[in-house]
Amino acid sequence: MGFFSYLLDIAFPPRCVVCDDFGSWWCKKCSTKCEFSLKNLCPSCNHANHVEGCNRKSALDGLVAAGFYHDPGLRKVIHSIKYRGGTVIAPVVAEYIRVWRGARLDVWPWAGLPDLAIQPLIGAPKSIRNRGFDQACLLTGIVKERIVPWAHIADILVRKESLTTQAALGHGLMRHANISGVFYVKPGIRIPKNILLVDDVVTTGATMQEAARVLKAAGVEKVFGLALAVGS
Numbered sequence: 001m002g003f004f005s006y007l008l009d010i011a012f013p014p015r016c017v018v019c020d021d022f023g024s025w026w027c028k029k030c031s032t033k034c035e036f037s038l039k040n041l042c043p044s045c046n047h048a049n050h051v052e053g054c055n056r057k058s059a060l061d062g063l064v065a066a067g068f069y070h071d072p073g074l075r076k077v078i079h080s081i082k083y084r085g086g087t088v089i090a091p092v093v094a095e096y097i098r099v100w101r102g103a104r105l106d107v108w109p110w111a112g113l114p115d116l117a118i119q120p121l122i123g124a125p126k127s128i129r130n131r132g133f134d135q136a137c138l139l140t141g142i143v144k145e146r147i148v149p150w151a152h153i154a155d156i157l158v159r160k161e162s163l164t165t166q167a168a169l170g171h172g173l174m175r176h177a178n179i180s181g182v183f184y185v186k187p188g189i190r191i192p193k194n195i196l197l198v199d200d201v202v203t204t205g206a207t208m209q210e211a212a213r214v215l216k217a218a219g220v221e222k223v224f225g226l227a228l229a230v231g232s
Contacts, residue, residue, distance in 0.1 A: 014088075016030055017076050017077055017080040017084075017086065017089065018030040018072075018073045018076050018077065024092060025080075025086070025088055025089040025092055026077055026089055026092040026093070026096070030073050031073070031092065031095075031096050033073055034067050034071050034073050034074045034096070035067060035068055035071055036066065036067055036100050036103050036104075037064070037065045037066060037067055037068060037100075037230060038103060038104055038105045038106075039104075039105055039106050040062060040063065040064055040106045040109055041063040041064060041065060041230060042054045042063070043058040043060035043061060043062055043063040043109075043224075043225065044056035044057065044058035044060075044205075045205075046063065046202055046203075046204075046205050046230055046231075058209065058212075059209050059210075059212035059213040059216055059223060060197075060205075060208065060209060060212045060223055060224065060225050061109065061222040061223055061224055062108075062109025062110065062222075062224040062225070063109070063202070063205075063208075063224065063225040063226075063227075063230075064104075064108070064109065064224075064225070064226050064227075065202060065226070065227045065228070065229055065230035066096065066097060066100045066227070066228050066229065067100070067228065067229050067230075068229055068230060068231045069201055069203070069229040069230065069231035069232060070231050070232075071229070074228070074229050075229070077089065077093065078200050078201060078228060078229060081093075081135050081138065081200065082131065082135050082200065083131075085131065085132065085133075087133060087138060090138055090141075090142060093139075093142060093228070094142045094145060094146055097142055097143070097146045097147065097228075098146050101146060101147060108147075109224050110148075110194060110196060110222070110224050113193075113194045113222065114193065114194075115192055115193040115194055116148060116150075116151040116192070116193075116194045116195070116196060117151060117152055117153070117154035117156075117192035117194070117195050117196070118140050118143060118144055118148060118151050118152070118153050118154065118195075118196045118198060119140075119153075119154040119155075119156065119157055119195050119196070119197055119198070119215075120134060120136035120137045120139070120140040120153075120157075120197075120198050120199075121136045121157075121197045121198060121199035121207060121208060121211055121225075122134060122136060122137075122157055122158070122159040122183075123135065123136055123159070124159065124161060125159065125160070125161050126161060135200050136198055136199050136200060139198050139199070139200060139228060140153060140198045141153075143196070143198050143226060147226070148196065151196065154192055154195060155186075156185050156186050156189050156191065156192075156215075156218075157183055157184075157185060157186075157211060157214070157215070158183065158184050158185070158186055159182055159183055160181075160182045160183075160184075161182070179206050179207050179210045180210060182210070183210060183211050183214040184214060185214060185215065185218040191218055191219040191220055192220060193220070193221050193222075194220070194221060194222045194223075194224070195215055195220050195222075195223050195224070196223075196224045196225075196226055197211055197212065197215075197223060197224065197225045197226070198225075198226050198227075199225070199226075199227050199228075200227065200228045200229065201227055201228065201229050201230070201231075202225065202227040202229075202230045203230075203231065203232045204232075205225075208225045208227075211223075212225070
């Protein structure tokens with residue numbers, strides 16, 4: 001720990017964003033209560049154990065999530081990162097990801113594939129300006145460190161402003177219409193063979209599906225998704 005961080009902890013001691021106890025930004029008691037998502041999810045409908053029965057088309061070749069958005073503790077952590085500027089929570093989120101990695105039951109969907117790049121699922125420009133950072137970029141660094149240290153981080157995806165935020169819409173076709181056409185790939189840049197998209201939450205999957213569609217149209221062979229949480 002640096003001296004500046006030491007002084008900050010004295011002036012503003014860490015306090016769990018879930019239970020409000022002092023000592024850590026996300027205490028072990030609360031983090032261990034969160035339910036892990038231990039199996040690969042269906043890349044079409046985002047549900048576990050639906051891979052064989054789901055007949056929806058998907059631009060994603062695989063999808064995993066660490067936990068569930070309905071979990072009140074994990075939801076508070078995500079809200080702290082997104083809406084309260086809680087970037088200081090990154091080290092304990094990294095530890096949560098490490099424990100999840102060890103508890104998983106399935107092989108990673110991208111296992112054995114060469115030339116894997118990690119691409120943050122870029123947030124809306126207005127949201128990034130308001131927050132001062134992009135939570136997907138923060139999580140991408142954690143995923144590289146804890147899940148795929150051999151992969152490289154890509155910066156090939158650009159996002160334009162959509163009509164409204166996805167969170168303000170329901171779970172129907174409006175989300176797909178709102179996100180349609182907002183992504184494009186930077187021209188004249190090397191296109192990785194395989195890409196792992198990283199985001200904080202996957203709900204309907206509309207945003208991740210649209211990004212995957214654009215990446216594949218640009219020449220990416222396989223696109224996978226990883227989220228901190230899945231669900232509405």
